Amino acid sequence: MARPPASQPTDVELQILAILWELGPSPVREIHGRLGAAKGTNYSTTVKMLAVMLEKGLVKRDESARPHVYRVAEARQRTQKRMLAALIDRVFDGSSMSLVLQALSSRPASKSDLDEIRRLIDRLEGKT
Numbered sequence: 001m002a003r004p005p006a007s008q009p010t011d012v013e014l015q016i017l018a019i020l021w022e023l024g025p026s027p028v029r030e031i032h033g034r035l036g037a038a039k040g041t042n043y044s045t046t047v048k049m050l051a052v053m054l055e056k057g058l059v060k061r062d063e064s065a066r067p068h069v070y071r072v073a074e075a076r077q078r079t080q081k082r083m084l085a086a087l088i089d090r091v092f093d094g095s096s097m098s099l100v101l102q103a104l105s106s107r108p109a110s111k112s113d114l115d116e117i118r119r120l121i122d123r124l125e126g127k128t
Contacts, residue, residue: 008083013053015039016046017072017079020059025071 009017012035019034020026032046041049050070053059062069072079084099092098109117122128 008086009053009056009058009079012039012041012049013056013058016049016053017058017076020070020072021076025062025069027065027067027069029067031070 059070
């Protein structure tokens with residue numbers, strides 16, 4: 001029985017997704033090469049993680065290719081937006097403002113970051 005799609009990928013699943021976003025569709029050996037270098041995982045663990053991610057709907061597998069090729073199920077930006085929306089709902093009671101205020105007060109923002117935030121606010125307010 002297939003698992004329902006996961007609302008949030010685990011940390012290791014996010015690492016695998018990041019590898020696939022960077023490399024594009026890839027066989028297990030390439031994914032493992034990157035993941036193993038970063039985490040020291042063994043090959044069978046990488047295979048198992050990809051199988052779990054396939055069940056969760058996080059990746060897709062091209063079974064017509066040999067070896068099988070895995071690719072992400074959704075684009076990085078869409079995953080980020082989905083995860084951020086869930087974080088805002090769970091941690092900040094649905095308040096984007098609370099998230100932004102907390103983010104800006106938790107560590108210093110660079111001048112270029114603040115300039116970009118100002119441009120975004122201007123754009124959202126229709127000033128540009």
